[in-house]
Amino acid sequence: MRVLGVDTATTGGGIGIIDDEKVLAEYAFDAGDAPSARLIPAIKTVLDQARLDLAALDAIAVSLGPGSFTGVRVGLSAVKGLSLAGGMAVVGIPTLDALASQLHPTPSLICPLIDARKGEVYAALYKQREGGGLERLTPYQVLSPAALLSQLTSHATVFVGDGVEVYGDFIKGHLGERALFAPPELRFLKGQTVATLGRKRIKQGEQD
Known part of the structure; x- marks a missing residue:
């Protein structure tokens, strides 16, 4: 096909x-x-x-x-x-589903992040199922990066999407080692x- x-x-x-x-x-x-x-x-x-x-x-x-x-x-x-x-x-x-699906297998949570301008992002949280595929854990959201980070647990999270270019430093500053970022070739x-x-x-x- x-x-x-x-x-x-x-x-x-x-x-x-x-x-x-x-x-x-x-x-x-x-x-x-x-x-x-x-x-x-x-x-x-x-x-x-x-x-x-x-x-x-x-x-x-x-x-x-x-x-x-x-x-x-x-x-x-x-x-x-x-x-x-x-x-x-x-x-x-x-x-957001498509962005999340681009990542290699990972035990971390996945957060596709699209810059929505005006200090907000489009985002959702996912995890990979053991048998393959993704499970979306939150609705599709538009919110501030700070509000998004407040939803995250103690799990490591991989961020992917053009929002990483804008808010990557902010995320890293708040989450430290729990903030992971997709490699550039998978980011878009x-x-x-x-x-x-x-x-x-x-x-x-x-x-x-």
């Missing part, structure tokens, strides 16, 4: 294509300022990298946010248009991650 994954909800936009479990192409672009002008060229780039045309895709997965309101709107609009043109299924993936959402979660939903008989 060939799935195109699209993220424009975060500032580091990602587009990727998978064929079942194989990654065919991945492209990162700056979605922060003008996502509408950059998205379609970015999609064309990954299609060219994978040597595919739109008709070769079976489905498109798109990040639903939280994140940039403009970015989410642009992504959904573009994916809807591509779906109508190509006749493929569309599935939506919560952005990849299109292939969105595509992989989308493929899983489709195999379970779900689509939007």
